[in-house]
Amino acid sequence: MVARIQTVAFQGIDVLDIDVQVQMSGGIVAFTVVGLPDKAVGESRERVRASLHALGLSLPAKRITVNLAPADVLKEGSHFDLPIALALLTVMGVLPDEEMQRYCALGELALDGALTPVAGVLPAAINALANDRGLICPAACGGEAAWAGEGLDVLAPATLLALVNHFKGSQVLTPPKPRVQEEEASPLDLRDVKGNETAKRALEVAAAGSHNMLMMGPPGSGKSMLAARLPGLLPPLDPSEALEVSMIHSVAGLLEGGKLLRRRPFRDPHQSASLPALVGGGTRAKPGEISLAHQGVLFLDELPEFPRATLEALRQPLETGRATVSRVNGHVTYPARVQLVAAMNPCRCGHLDDASLACARAPKCAADYQSKISGPLFDRIDLHIDVPAVTPADLSLPPPAEGSAEVAARVALARAIQAERYARLAPPAPGQRPVRTNAEADGELLERAAAPDQPGRALLTDAAERMKLSARGYHRVMRVARTLADLEAKDAVTRRHVAEALSYRRIAPGR
Numbered sequence: 160m161v162a163r164i165q166t167v168a169f170q171g172i173d174v175l176d177i178d179v180q181v182q183m184s185g186g187i188v189a190f191t192v193v194g195l196p197d198k199a200v201g202e203s204r205e206r207v208r209a210s211l212h213a214l215g216l217s218l219p220a221k222r223i224t225v226n227l228a229p230a231d232v233l234k235e236g237s238h239f240d241l242p243i244a245l246a247l248l249t250v251m252g253v254l255p256d257e258e259m260q261r262y263c264a265l266g267e268l269a270l271d272g273a274l275t276p277v278a279g280v281l282p283a284a285i286n287a288l289a290n291d292r293g294l295i296c297p298a299a300c301g302g303e304a305a306w307a308g309e310g311l312d313v314l315a316p317a318t319l320l321a322l323v324n325h326f327k328g329s330q331v332l333t334p335p336k337p338r339v340q341e342e343e344a345s346p347l348d349l350r351d352v353k354g355n356e357t358a359k360r361a362l363e364v365a366a367a368g369s370h371n372m373l374m375m376g377p378p379g380s381g382k383s384m385l386a387a388r389l390p391g392l393l394p395p396l397d398p399s400e401a402l403e404v405s406m407i408h409s410v411a412g413l414l415e416g417g418k419l420l421r422r423r424p425f426r427d428p429h430q431s432a433s434l435p436a437l438v439g440g441g442t443r444a445k446p447g448e449i450s451l452a453h454q455g456v457l458f459l460d461e462l463p464e465f466p467r468a469t470l471e472a473l474r475q476p477l478e479t480g481r482a483t484v485s486r487v488n489g490h491v492t493y494p495a496r497v498q499l500v501a502a503m504n505p506c507r508c509g510h511l512d513d514a515s516l517a518c519a520r521a522p523k524c525a526a527d528y529q530s531k532i533s534g535p536l537f538d539r540i541d542l543h544i545d546v547p548a549v550t551p552a553d554l555s556l557p558p559p560a561e562g563s564a565e566v567a568a569r570v571a572l573a574r575a576i577q578a579e580r581y582a583r584l585a586p587p588a589p590g591q592r593p594v595r596t597n598a599e600a601d602g603e604l605l606e607r608a609a610a611p612d613q614p615g616r617a618l619l620t621d622a623a624e625r626m627k628l629s630a631r632g633y634h635r636v637m638r639v640a641r642t643l644a645d646l647e648a649k650d651a652v653t654r655r656h657v658a659e660a661l662s663y664r665r666i667a668p669g670r
């Protein structure tokens with residue numbers, strides 16, 4: 160006899176249906192798992208055997224074969240424990256065969272039969288609903304599964320025993336409720352930053368248009384401090400974004416308590432982070448930091464300290480909004496539309512502009528230090544700003560009147576204007592992500608959305624020639640000028656906006 164249970168495998172955040180088949184037959188007593196299992200799946204035999212024992216059952220002395228179909232897809236992860244155990248219980252006649260066909264199951268088993276949380280429950284739940292099935296998952300993941308929709312039948316037991324009792328009718332499992340992370344205000348306020356008005360203005364512009372930003376300045380000038388305050392200026396995720404971002408965190412196993420994310424992610428990987436940790440992949444396919452920061456901020460502090468290969472690998476995702484990871488058997492793609500914020504010292508000692516502090520090698524060392532970042536990467540950054548050292552006089556100023564709340568309100572308004580404009584100018588094709596911010600507008604769309612008026616255009620053309628702007632640089636100025644006009648709720652992009660946008664141009668290395 161053969162029993163079947165549906166489960167899933169993950170490719171990026173896409174879900175593949177996997178059929179777990181269990182056959183029990185006469186012959187030499189054995190328990191084998193076939194169908195390209197990785198080590199964790201192979202080891203599930205021992206966990207399944209122990210959890211059945213915890214139910215007071217022992218495996219029949221027969222030849223048991225577990226097949227994971229289709230056989231040519233690599234099965235990774237520990238979530239195959241539960242479907243294998245359920246298929247075994249079905250073939251042993253403990254669970255009703257027909258009813259089990261209506262479910263997709265995923266979960267890890269502990270030796271005592273408890274269900275341990277696993278990654279990927281949210282995409283699995285959405286897939287189950289689309290296939291008209293219910294979902295069986297660990298209790299800790301129930302809140303996540305419930306987000307798939309009202310129509311999804313979710314069984315989220317804490318133990319294997321509770322599930323068996325549910326099907327026997329002696330204990331009823333209550334459907335889990337969808338959970339969201341509490342909306343707590345960021346404790347970091349822009350009011351803490353004294354002086355540095357230009358940098359604060361640039362931070363507001365970056366937040367409004369979702370522009371990539373590079374801050375350069377001596378150590379202790381407040382670069383890290385400013386970057387940490389950016390999340391407090393950004394609007395929360397809208398419901399469809401929240402689902403998309405939570406899917407990525409779910410696949411990475413990082414959705415805390417199965418609660419949907421509301422705040423935009425802010426990821427600040429250390430310079431020692433490996434390339435797979437940043438862009439994704441590794442021995443087990445997992446989204447990298449750039450995907451975990453999807454729809455949010457990726458902050459790279461001390462940019463030149465990152466290995467060159469790592470920085471170059473970020474170029475493609477920054478351009479396309481997707482991170483592609485090569486695997487032995489093809490490649491997977493994760494969404495990665497991020498706002499890059501980077502900070503760096505102008506040279507290794509950091510005091511290039513201050514002759515009394517600078518090292519003997521200035522300014523040569525600055526050119527060396529800054530050349531670690533390639534031109535094309537610089538080119539993908541819309542806003543380049545200088546963050547000069549704060550003076551003792553600045554620090555003794557009273558706190559500024561304006562804090563994060565006031566700035567966030569202006570940012571939200573500017574973002575609403577952008578979303579409305581791009582919905583009108585570039586309605587998305589079915590299945591496509593809509594353009595929502597100026598940072599995403601490019602080419603012909605940008606030309607239609609951000610064309611400056613006559614004096615503005617004249618200034619831009621003139622400056623582009625003198626400053627030797629590349630085509631990308633030219634568009635970057637237009638994009639930022641558009642955001643500046645949006646912050647004032649103005650329709651026309653004028654000479655004043657272009658002039659300010661030009662001031663955020665690339666800082667030449669070794670000035």
Ligand SMILES: Nc1ncnc2c1ncn2[C@@H]1O[C@H](COP(=O)(O)OP(=O)(O)O)[C@@H](O)[C@H]1O
Binds near residue numbers: 355376381502
């Ligand atoms: N503009 C500022 N206003 C108030 N405190 C500041 C300012 N700039 C720097 N500081 C103080 O200096 C510390 C170091 O700042 P930090 O952001 O880490 O500098 P950087 O990253 O530029 O080296 C901060 O924790 C803060 O206490």
Ligand SMILES: [Mg+2]
Binds near residue numbers: 382383384502
């Ligand atoms: Mg710093």
